[in-house]
Amino acid sequence: MVSDPHPPLHEYHQTGHLLVGVIASHSLIIPSPLEFTAKPPPALFEELRFCTGNSIKTLKQLYELALNCINQTRSKVFTPGDRCSVSSVPKNYQHILALVFAVKEINENPRILPNISLGFHIYDSYFTARWTYYVTMLLISTPERFVPNYKCDRQNNLIAVIGGLDADISRYVAMILNFYKIPQLIYGPAPVMNDKTPGLSFYQMAPNEDVQNAGILALLLLFRWTWIGLVVMDNDNGERLVQTVFPMFSQSGICFAFIEKIPQYTFVNEINNMLHQGDKIVDKIMKSKANVVVVYGESYIMAMVAWSAFFLEPEHDTKKTRSKVWILTAQGELTAFVFQRSWDLQIFNGVICFAFHSNDLPAFHQFVTSRNPSDTRGDGFIMDFWENAFGCVFTNRFLSEIKGDICTGEEKLESLQAAIFEMSMTGHSYSIYNAIYAVAHALHTMSSSRFKQRRMVDSQGWTLETHHLWQARPLSLCSEICQPGSSKRVKEGEPFCCYDCIPCPEGKISDQMDVNECYKCIDKKYPNRKGDSCIPKEISFLSYEETLGISLAFIAASFSLITALVLGIFIKHHNTPIVKANNRDLTYALLISLLLCFLSALLFIGHPVKVTCLLRQTAFGIIFSVAVSCVLAKTTTVVLAFMATRPGSSMRKWVGKRLAYSIVFFCSLIQASICVLWLANSAPYPDVDTHTLVEEMILECNEGSVTMFYCVLGYMGFLATVSFTVAFLARKLPDSFNEAKFITFSMLVFCSVWLTFIPAYMSSKGKYMVAVEVFSILGSSAGLLGCIFSPKCFIILLRPELNKRKKLMRKKN
Template sequence: MYSCIQNDDDSAVPTITSSSYSMQGPPDKGYQNHNVTNVEHDSDSSAVPKNYQHILALAFAVKEINENPQLLPNITLGFHIYDSYFIPKWTYYATMQLISTADRFLPNYKCDIQNNLIAVIGGLDPQTSFYLATVLDVYKIPQLIYGYAPVMNDKTPGLTFHQLTPRESFQDTAILSLLIHFKWTWVGILIMSTDTGKRFLQAVSPKLTQMGICFAFLETIPTLSFLSEINDQLRNMAKIHDRIMASKANIVIVYGDTFSMVYLRWLPYLSEPEHVTNKPRGKVWIMTAQMELTAIIYQKNWDLDMFHGALSFTIYSNDIPGFHQFVESRNPSRTKEDGFIRDFWQQAFICVFSNPVVDMVKGDICTGKEKLDSLPESFFDLRMTGHSYNIYNAVYAVAHALHAMSSSKLKYKAIVEGEGLELQYQLAWQLHNFLRGVSFNNSAGDKVFLNQNGHLIAAFDVMNWIISSNQSFHRVKVGRVDPQAPPDEAFIINESAITWPTWFNQVQPLSQCTMNCYPGYSRKFKEGKPFCCYDCFTCSEGTISNQTDMNDCYKCPNETYPNKNKDLCIPKYISFLSYEKPLGLSLACFALSFCLITALVLGTFMKYHNTPIVKANNRSITYTLLISLLLCFLSALLFIGHPEKVVCLLRQTAFGIIFSVAVSCVLAKTIMVVLAFMITKPGSRIRKWVGKGLANSIVLSCSFIQASICIVWLATSPPFPDADKHSVSEEITLGCNEGSVTMFYCVLGYMGFLAIISFTVAFLVRRLPDSFNEAKFITFSMLVFCSVWLSFVPTYLSTKGKYMVAVEIFSIIVSSAGLLGCIFFPKCYIIVLRPELNSREQIIKRKT
């Protein structure tokens, strides 16, 4: 159905002249002049009685304008209403009637200049508006549409429309904002199987995908058809119903028109023939702006539970003063000029008017006393709906544009001598420029403004559909989407005002393919599944995720480390082997204790300097060994405390040189034992080599090699203070970077080489007759020494942070204590506790 508006200065009262409102067949010849006053009720009719309000809104607007002396004085508006029957050929036929004579169908020929076609208001169906435009565009006749805009393609000429609805891109953004706000990422979509439905899908799909929202299913609503095909359509809807109910998506976006609601209302009754069970509960329906709660005659008393809690985007509408009373006053007996009211009355109240021509009338008789307010709101609404509000504003937009055109001195001339301004016959195309940018306040006080592109500048309201237990229906405004508002105010939603479907027990529903991967977890997508379907895995060691649904975990900065839940980076604390900590204090105490013991041993030996047991095996080497052991224990203290540059340079090199001196002394003592045994053989030539000079040479030469290695180390890549941020996850370890690891292991390797030689020689001579079996004691000491340092390397490499330093200190103390104990404890025992054995005779006796 669509209407045309004409200006007519012969009649001040508009009349409605049209064929039947119901879809029963094509119009006959002389369609626009045929007054329908009596229509027999047909039980097969599939009209939507609620759309009758659109006609009333049109008539009411024209009535108000004609009664307003300030708007269009001396000009009277009239209108005709035509039905397209959703068939292109009848749409074109009716369109040609608009540009034809009143009495005969002669397109492009009109002789009555007092009846001028000013504009056409298109129908709800976009295709109807498109078919109209292909003809009207030739004559530049403006068309105002209050439904979806037709889809244009490359083969379509640039047709002009004045759209009384906001651009659909605003609605797409509004839907996206709603889904993001409630974090609904798994949604189903129902669209019309039309070009506009495909356009919506093409426009919204990339945006949804970009924001991480997936389609659980995508179904199409059958297009409007005649009753002969309704069974096939319902079978298709039954399959759609089963797929919807099988889906885990709780949110269903429905892009449709008024008649789409007729199909949706079939859903609760498709699975069971008895029409009573298996209602599609547990879904939140999100309706687009063109959808209204409507019903056909069969659905008058059907329940509305499935729509309870639905959310819909609606174009702003308001109650027009006087419209409610205008609608209530409609009555078949008092409104003779209304050619639609009798058919509407029969549809709405399921009755028929008595017909004197027909003897028998099937069904109840319409009395005309039925009350409109007794009808369900889904069947007829006394308040102005969104579509009716747009039609009302469309009529006023034409009137204001026409008023501006008639007042323009540039396009119209004044008739002098007091006759005022008289509208000359003008082509309708001149009205286009005045419709662009038209702005006015309607009788409800709302501002209506069309921009230069012919689009209405308005916001969307978010409405919550509430179905009461008595099946009464009302809508509650819970939000607003205003494209002209600041970004932070463009989308406003009041969650506390929303009533959710009873299935969710008034708790905000979730709609996700997979539950969120919370901080501390990352997503792993499932192969062959939409990207909204994934598995959650804990972040690996050393990584975190601090947001929901992160694709990958990331490492914390060097100065921080992950907490236990792996969702936060915590600053690392500074760590080093300190005297204030138990470990450092314990090692320092051990080192000092053994220093004291070594000093006591050295003092004891010096006190009994001239006794045979001290004089045996070279006193100078013995004192050198004790002093080097004392320094070894003291060198362990260099590893404790805050690392400084000088300390880092000294601690490894000093430790390496001092230990080399100690091991060299042990090697010298071992070699001296061998030589001492060999010179006892008659005629031995080795006697000349035995003496203090040989022992000192061994110690000096072996120590010099280690000192040379350390000098090269310090010259090429010296150690330096460093902060280790990676070895231990929770701390920054302050220590000394060895500079060259190769040189470090060269120092250890050379020291180990000396120890192995000493152990080998001592082991070979362990059974030689010697005073107090010193060779055997040296063997034990070197066995301890080699065992400690062989176990040191893997232990050192397997530990991290300050414990690496602790392992090295421990190795220094234990190996030094092994040398001290194994070599000097037996001698101190004799010196202190068994002085009778500390005599020359006992030494000679033991050697023998």
């Protein structure tokens, strides 16, 4: 028994009772030239002990070079000296999505294969024979154990294989599957059969090429395009097409100005030499008088033509390129490699492309739109596809310095040009979609035939009991089957068939029977109580639509209105002694800042966005600092005024508005500087917290720097403490209306609120943390408003006889 030492770079696996294998064509391995300076060593063989217990010799490691190359690509860091690199065709990722979407529909449809789930295992062929043979052998081997021609257990319930995209890839797959009698459904053109590959069987989902040839001929005759060029691939399939098309077109009066063969991509073929040959071909096409070019070839042929026409020969006149009419077969649709993402594909402005039949499926469009690299479990293609399609990188995939744009996962697939990725289902994708349904309906017909009790045997010889036999118990088990919501735990000292079923631990689930381990839900979901499925988390934030949010907003609006009324009263009675006492301008500034404090609480309610996140803490900190600075200035004014009344006091020069204004300005300036420093270095931003609460996703404003947040609070607390101390010392100064004692009470309330805020804030979670801060803002602001201004309003409105200068001045006893 051996494990595969070089697992494929790209694969996508989903478990199920029955598995469908898929050979996709998504990426190309591009090797650098190799120089041989010495004779290679003799072939190496190694002894392996298989699960049968027999010790035999393995085959020569034919895939060693390709495996090493793929291993190297895992680092994602390439230099000019690298031996290989990987370049993907992002448009082909839709083929994978079409298969996943079809399997999802079938599994959710109770009328097809009830109580039987379909799974799949997708591997990338990398467009090469070497890798196609290798991954095909992986499909028919025991999972996670590459033992060719052996299956050590019954977990690999493979029933069919879908692939490949190009004719040669399909032929390589068929050569392996033919020995095992596993059905193969291909979604590209039929491979060429020769003496070496007689009698290979497969089911072709795409229409026959003869119909397409007749359509191209009819198009040429319709527009009287009788002088044309022909481009094919330099392989068996291209040779067959020339032998078929040439006499057919010639008999109808079509003449060929040239017939060019583009070299086929292979792993050992150097990419630069191959493209250099393609460049010569394109140069000949451009110089020809034939303005119509018919292109037959593999799926990537137009990407190679684009390379030669646009990149390798910059001296080409692009106007000549645009003047050509390109006629493409359905197989050679307009695609682009990742490095051609930003190229001007207008050079193929006159392309007429035949297409396989497709269908517009709205559900598929929604499925593709919802695809996101952050919540797609098991998909080994999506990360590379996302990086290549959008020209960015994910930070968690690199250990070295990152160069280029960072992938957020929020990029929109709709923004990609059609040559890179299409949102609507293409012909190839629709063929894959139909292939999956063909397999499902065939299995359903077998299982629902009139012989309900007969057994269904797959192509590997593994026996599957139908639902009726399953319910009958013709079963022989050491342990009961573990239901979803539990996992297996092997019993010590007993065979692996004997196990206990244990419930999934908290935070994990299992949605299949007899699983070895439970797994965690993605960040945006949480386990249900049974532990057998994941439930989407609810979005949580302090909203205007809930009782708590609307209550706090109502309180903030009410206090804002009260503050505005108090300000109006003071402006109306601005010439009265009680308003003029202790600097009337400071009183106005304090009332305005309190009004803004109440309004700033509204920034904390509602959906967090970038603007509100930037303003929440900074606006609150600056406005509150202005308010407390005004209180400190008023307190200082009271103290200095009484100290200046002493004979010969030197404090008289400090009494006046200039000192008060200076205190407000400089104290507020320090807080503003802290906030500017905060915004410049680590500004707050909208964020989603998926970990704090199990059943909710919290939309919040990430403070960016917790240290700066507490610096703002700390400075505000420092100002409040100083103001409280000064007011406390001045509370017994003689005066019928000594404002210092009211300021003492107000600052006592202020400090009490914010001292209780910190433990309450730290012990709260989600929207309740925001609610605690809003309550603290409203409570401390209301304390200042009530303690300082309610006595003054009482005298102004209800006891106007006390609002006289002689009543406000009283000498010491």
